[in-house]
Amino acid sequence: MLDVFFTCAHTREKKPSHSDSHCMRRLFLLTIVYCTIHLALPVSADPPKIHLGADIIESFYLQNGYLDRGVLESGDEMYFSKDLAFNWIGIYPSLSISLADNVDVVVLGDFTVEHHFDDVFDDCIDLDFAAAYASFSNNWFRLVAGILPVNFGDGRILTDEAPAVEIRADSAHGYLDFTMARVWDQWPTVGVTLGYEPGFFEHISLFGLWFHEEDDHFIQSLPLIQQILLDAESESDLFWVGTTANLFIGPAFLSMIGAYQFGQVRTANRFRTNEFDISAYFLDLGIGINWSSTWSMEAFCVVASGDDTPVSGDLTVFTSVQSFNPRAAIFFDPEFFDYDSEYQLTIGAGTFGGVIAPGLSMTRVISKNLTIEAAAANFYAHKGLAGDSNWYGWEADLDVSYSLFSAYTLYARLARFWHGDYFASLLDESIDPATQLVVGISAAF
Numbered sequence: 001m002l003d004v005f006f007t008c009a010h011t012r013e014k015k016p017s018h019s020d021s022h023c024m025r026r027l028f029l030l031t032i033v034y035c036t037i038h039l040a041l042p043v044s045a046d047p048p049k050i051h052l053g054a055d056i057i058e059s060f061y062l063q064n065g066y067l068d069r070g071v072l073e074s075g076d077e078m079y080f081s082k083d084l085a086f087n088w089i090g091i092y093p094s095l096s097i098s099l100a101d102n103v104d105v106v107v108l109g110d111f112t113v114e115h116h117f118d119d120v121f122d123d124c125i126d127l128d129f130a131a132a133y134a135s136f137s138n139n140w141f142r143l144v145a146g147i148l149p150v151n152f153g154d155g156r157i158l159t160d161e162a163p164a165v166e167i168r169a170d171s172a173h174g175y176l177d178f179t180m181a182r183v184w185d186q187w188p189t190v191g192v193t194l195g196y197e198p199g200f201f202e203h204i205s206l207f208g209l210w211f212h213e214e215d216d217h218f219i220q221s222l223p224l225i226q227q228i229l230l231d232a233e234s235e236s237d238l239f240w241v242g243t244t245a246n247l248f249i250g251p252a253f254l255s256m257i258g259a260y261q262f263g264q265v266r267t268a269n270r271f272r273t274n275e276f277d278i279s280a281y282f283l284d285l286g287i288g289i290n291w292s293s294t295w296s297m298e299a300f301c302v303v304a305s306g307d308d309t310p311v312s313g314d315l316t317v318f319t320s321v322q323s324f325n326p327r328a329a330i331f332f333d334p335e336f337f338d339y340d341s342e343y344q345l346t347i348g349a350g351t352f353g354g355v356i357a358p359g360l361s362m363t364r365v366i367s368k369n370l371t372i373e374a375a376a377a378n379f380y381a382h383k384g385l386a387g388d389s390n391w392y393g394w395e396a397d398l399d400v401s402y403s404l405f406s407a408y409t410l411y412a413r414l415a416r417f418w419h420g421d422y423f424a425s426l427l428d429e430s431i432d433p434a435t436q437l438v439v440g441i442s443a444a445f
Contacts (some may be wrong), residue, residue, distance in 0.1 A: 049098040057090040059440035065417075065432055067338045080419070080431050082338070085117040092130060107132045110161075130161050142168040150181045152191055152209050153257050155324040156284055157240050160184065173197050183321060187213045202247050209240045211321055218265045218319070221347045232267040238278065238319060239263045257284040261318055280305045280318040282349075284327070294365040299358075302327050306354020306382040316383075317348045325349065327359060328377050329397045329415035330436050336417070354382030355392070373399040381422060389421035407445060413438040 061084065068082035091111040098104050110130035115123045133146025144166040151159040164181035177193040189212075195205040212235075219234035242259030261280040266273065282305070288298035302325065307317035323346045325332040337350050348354040359377025366372060379392035397415040404410065415436040423431055 051094075051096045053094040053096075054445045055090075055092040055094075056443045056445075057088075057092075057440065058442075059088045059438055061086050061088065062437040063335070063435070065434035066336050080423075080434060084120075084335075086121075087115045087117075089113045102137045103135070104137075105134045140170050142166075142170070144168075148179075148181070150179060150183065150189070150191075152193075152207055152240070153242060153259055153282075153320075153323075154244060156257050156282065156320060157209060157242070157259055157323060158183070158189070158191075158211065158321040159324050160322055162189070183211060184213075187211065187215075199248070201253075203245070204247070205244045207240075207242055207244070211238045212236070213238075217345050219267060221319070221345045232269040232274070234265055234267045236265040237263045238321075242282075251289055253288045253290075255284075255286040255288070258282065259318075265315065276315050278315045278319070280316050282318045282320070284325075296363045298361045300327060300361065300377075301359070302349065302355065302357040302377075304349035304354045304382065306348045307352055308383040317352055317354060320346045320349075322346070327357065328375070328379075328395050328417075329413060330417040330434055331355075331357070331377075331379055331392070331395055333436070336434065348382070351381070351392075353390075356380045356382055369403045371401050373397075379420070389425055391420035392422050393418050393420035407443055409442045411438075411440055411442070 063082075063084045065080050066082040066084070067080055089112065091109070093109045093111075095107045096104060097106075108129065108131040110126070110128045112126045113124070129147045131147055131149060133144050133148050135142060135144040137143070144164075146163070147161055148164040148166060149159075150162050150164055151157075160181070160183045162181040162183050163185065164179055166177065166179045168175055168177045174194070174196045177191075177195070179189075179191045179193075181189045181191075183189045189210065191207060191209040193205050193207040195203065197203050214235040216234050218236040219232060238261065240259045240261050242257070244258075245254060245256045247254045259282045261278055261282070263278045265276045265278065267276075268274075281303075283303045284300070286298050286300035288296060290296045304318040305316050307315055322344055330336050331350060334344065334346065339346070349357075357377050357379045359375060361373065361375035364372045374397065376394065376396045378394045381390040381392060395415065395417040397413065399411070399413045401409055401411040413436065417434040419431040419433065
């Protein structure tokens with residue numbers, strides 16, 4: 001029964017349609033860099049200014065009690081039984097070149113190694129560009145082209161490093177930003193953001209975003225039984241309009257991300273075609289206060305709409321594109337529900353029933369080197385699909401970081417998720433809590 005409530009099977013393999021993406025990215029990069037250097041050097045009276053840097057991250061992960069979709073085929077009843085232990089290393093060399101007044105080239109490499117301490121997954125080595133772009137700017141205008149970080153809604157709506165062109169116009173306290181990108185190296189994406197900055201650390205923006213895909217991403221995010229019943233291919237046009245805000249209200253600090261989603265999903269098989277309209281919403285609201293220079297607290301609530309009838313009527317489940325949500329280390333981790341973390345639409349912030357997640361976080365600065373953060377949240381289904389309860393469960397996270405010699409940071413995280421009555425009634429059994437342990441070190445040069 002659990003396959004009805006979660007989305008399609010997880011795979012760590014990238015889709016074949018992306019097999020040439022690295023070559024396309026490198027060609028795009030070389031074209032941008034060559035044209036920028038060729039045009040800028042003849043008009044520059046000064047020699048280029050070059051800066052080299054690097055970030056290195058070493059992390060060990062231990063994850064227990066995550067969802068394993070493989071048991072849906074085997075008939076095993078231990079659904080939350082996936083245990084993983086792996087080591088992850090990321091090396092990010094950077095190069096920035098100032099070729100002339102207001103002309104810059106930036107290249108950020110992305111070399112990662114993932115080693116698993118079991119025979120379930122193969123080790124993975126990946127080499128790519130996290131960013132590689134050229135920019136031109138003056139007092140009020142900026143043009144950037146290349147491989148860029150693209151994100152909307154602070155990463156809650158969309159996040160990717162994609163071939164893109166960004167045009168931005170600035171005024172004294174505001175800006176207008178226009179972005180065209182090929183998300184996942186192939187799907188057209190266009191976004192517009194109008195922003196206003198009333199004060200230091202304060203920011204208000206309105207944004208609109210369009211994303212188109214034709215590679216069955218949406219239908220693959222449906223519950224497994226609906227995929228089988230439809231037996232169809234899909235394409236989708238997804239739109240979001242929303243707002244972000246970071247504002248001081250007296251002694252409190254308000255942070256908000258809100259979005260309304262609409263669009264169409266079209267499915268087709270050899271017998272018939274269908275079109276589903278989308279009407280969904282998302283809200284991440286936080287109110288924080290600094291009790292002193294060393295103590296702060298934030299109350300927050302995350303809401304992503306869900307759907308209890310996935311293949312009839314309008315689709316009301318909120319969909320985001322490879323999104324990132326830092327409010328909970330386990331529940332909002334794509335791997336907890338056995339998602340592929342790359343080239344993946346995120347449905348209902350984790351499940352098709354959506355989520356309502358109120359929580360509280362506290363930060364304590366022990367010294368200039370040591371910081372401790374703790375957070376706890378409850379998770380409820382926005383729309384229940386089955387069972388007698390809509391309570392997914394609750395989670396507690398603890399993060400500790402310690403800086404050394406300004407360039408190094410030691411960090412550790414311990415997170416635990418206790419399953420609620422929703423899963424217990426659905427599976428008719430008790431479930432051991434899920435845990436995540438991360439320890440590592442980062443260095444910036």
